[in-house]
Amino acid sequence: MLIKIREIPALGLHLEVPLESAIVADALAGRDADLGASQVGVVLSVTRSDEEVLVRGRLIGSTILPCARCLAEVKVALEAPIQSLFVPAARAADEEAEDEADYLPHDGVAVEIGDLLRGALILAVPMASLCRPDCKGLCTVCGGDRNQKDCGCRVAFEDLRLASLKGLKLNSNQ
Ligand SMILES: [Zn+2]
Ligand SMILES: [Zn+2]
Structure with a gap:
């Protein structure tokens, strides 16, 4: 121009x-x-x-x-x-x-x-754009859109994390 x-x-x-x-x-x-x-x-x-x-x-x-x-x-x-x-x-x-x-x-x-x-x-142009601030993103296990439906993979992940936290707590009590 x-x-x-x-x-x-x-x-x-x-x-x-x-x-x-x-x-x-x-x-x-x-x-x-x-x-x-x-x-x-x-x-x-x-x-x-x-x-x-x-x-x-x-x-x-x-x-x-x-x-x-x-x-x-x-x-x-x-x-x-x-x-x-x-x-x-x-x-x-x-x-x-x-x-x-x-x-x-x-x-x-x-x-x-x-x-x-x-x-x-x-x-x-923003470095990263989100469809909404709390977008849950795609499931890393099955690839499903976690805003649309709860595919169930997330529960397994949270159970795992919870289990490891419990493990830490038990260890510190011992
Ligand atoms: Zn999004
Ligand atoms: Zn999934």
């Missing part, structure tokens, strides 16, 4: 655009997201002063990810702030070394915000 620097008006540019599907696919790669159900857009204000271009705004959207425990579909809201200052490529390397701030290079003609938006989306 290119923004031509000379086309940025003195009062700045206001952009409300959907993210290119290639960027969305790239940022969500490996997350098992439902790309067809993903909607991601950005609201940006782009301003320039001399040779610097400031891009500020936020990314908003939603996607569908598998529950980390039971693999059910979970609709996840996506939101991330965006802020980067584009400076001429020759300066970008120096600024980066001096400052922690987010400086990105431009070639004097246009700023490429694709990488910036991809990075914002990667940050916006």
Whole structure:
């Protein structure tokens, strides 16, 4: 996504655009997201002063990810702030070394915000999504969804744990 620097008006540019599907696919790669159900857009204000271009705004959207425990579909809201200052490529390397701030290079003609938006989306996706806070997940023995039915394997597991606790107690009493 290119923004031509000379086309940025003195009062700045206001952009409300959907993210290119290639960027969305790239940022969500490996997350098992439902790309067809993903909607991601950005609201940006782009301003320039001399040779610097400031891009500020936020990314908003939603996607569908598998529950980390039971693999059910979970609709996840996506939101991330965006802020980067584009400076001429020759300066970008120096600024980066001096400052922690987010400086990105431009070639004097246009700023490429694709990488910036991809990075914002990667940050916006939660590390693990749950269909509900108390999701019981899949049974490790039979693979059944323990939210749907009690397959019985769980009882065996709890009996085992209880037995070992009782064992400890007996030992400490002796
Ligand atoms: Zn779940
Ligand atoms: Zn089971």
